[in-house]
């Protein structure tokens with residue numbers, strides 16, 4: 001499903017009205033009716049319900065007037081609160097209808113607001129701002145939103161909770177916390193990214209009668225099963241391990257042996273033909289006991305960390321493999337930096353760079369240039385902090401606009417970027433996918449190493465970088481969601497996410 005910016009939605013609305021000739025008031029009527037239908041479906045008999053509808057000056061408020069008109073037919077207590085009599089042209093039509101119906105319409109001011117704190121509403125409809133919110137919410141608007149959030153009523157937001165930026169999901173000063181949000185045609189980015197996604201409560205997407213033909217291809221989509229390329233996962237009967245790729249995982253140190261265990265174990269559990277783990281001996285000793293499928297290659301180390309000379313002794317072997325995963329648990333050191341630079345200069349193998357590999361990129365401009373020029377497929381898997389280090393910005397900047405950051409990274413290095421977060425973003429610089437699966441039980445050290453292993457193994461099975469990234473992110477979070485069906489967020493472990501890939505693969509393949 002597409003996810004739209006406010007501008008894209010406005011263009012679609014505009015085409016529907018100017019090219020197809022559907023009057024704006026018809027769309028507004030449909031939008032308002034959809035919201036009413038949802039309320040009616042949830043609550044059934046509304047007769048005794050005390051209902052407040054808050055309407056701003058724009059078309060979001062117009063939708064609110066339509067909802068109010070339908071609610072008036074159902075309940076004896078519907079109060080409509082406006083900020084200004086001077087509303088948009090289409091909204092005016094519906095405001096006038098309400099006036100003709102002698103509806104209870106009150107213009108908000110400080111005094112009225114103070115009185116509202118002594119009233120009790122069962123339902124609040126939020127039609128203050130939609131996709132037309134352009135600046136921070138202040139003054140009376142802010143106070144009304146604070147009032148809504150303090151009330152015990154069940155809150156329905158129209159299109160998007162008022163105060164949430166529809167292009168980023170960020171709060172513009174203050175925002176409504178809704179129980180349910182009814183958005184029209186397609187979700188907006190602010191409905192999907194946090195904190196907007198949280199403030200929406202349950203999100204419902206409703207068709208308001210805009211013909212599909214006015215919708216041009218949108219580059220941002222929700223990552224769903226339909227978007228995955230699962231054909232390549234099919235295994236012909238007459239195959240052998242060489243058909244599924246040989247992976248080299250360069251990972252681990254005396255300090256983080258677990259990272260290499262998780263990464264390599266996720267690799268073998270995600271279907272690659274062979275997995276070789278290149279690690280210092282100190283890291284491998286833990287490893288050998290646990291994962292007999294993994295072929296270990298000891299790299300000479302100093303103080304428990306891989307050395308460049310040690311790597312060079314084994315590099316001919318690594319060069320013969322199909323995909324490299326580089327970075328998990330290596331630690332940050334000059335030697336690690338030298339190794340990555342050497343790989344980027346001398347190898348032509350698809351590469352997945354995570355953790356300490358990303359730190360090399362953050363610290364070393366030469367590595368950045370080399371990565372940009374590296375010809376084989378490349379996938380970066382930063383979390384917000386790693387992305388901020390590479391782009392030399394504050395992590396809060398990444399959180400404010402993760403889509404832009406993922407695009408920037410992808411373009412900077414001509415790579416596929418998996419920007420990991422509560423909503424992981426995947427992009428190849430053109431297409432953007434937002435992952436909505438997964439749960440806070442994944443917010444633990446080691447989850448990222450597991451994802452790196454999965455994506456590397458899938459890349460080795462003949463996938464493009466983008467398709468591998470999509471499939472891996474989906475499987476990783478689906479596995480955690482399946483675990484959550486019988487475990488708690490506190491107890492889910494990254495190693496269990498690997499074990500549970502059995503069921504995630506099965507669900508993805510069999511539907």
Ligand SMILES: NC(=O)C1=CN([C@@H]2O[C@H](COP(=O)(O)OP(=O)(O)OC[C@H]3O[C@@H](n4cnc5c(N)ncnc54)[C@H](OP(=O)(O)O)[C@@H]3O)[C@@H](O)[C@H]2O)[C@@H](O)CC1
Nearest residue numbers: 013027028057058059060129130131132133134135136159
């Ligand atoms: N187009 C269509 O066909 C359809 C659209 N639909 C609906 O329309 C919604 C979009 O409507 P919209 O474009 O009128 O914008 P909307 O969100 O109501 O807000 C604009 C108003 O808010 C004001 N304002 C902004 N920021 C502010 C601030 N911080 N503090 C105070 N004021 C602020 C701004 O004032 P101004 O900047 O002009 O001073 C302007 O008056 C959309 O979300 C959906 O619900 C549906 O009916 C289906 C068909």
Ligand SMILES: [K+]
Nearest residue numbers: 129158160162
């Ligand atoms: K709203």
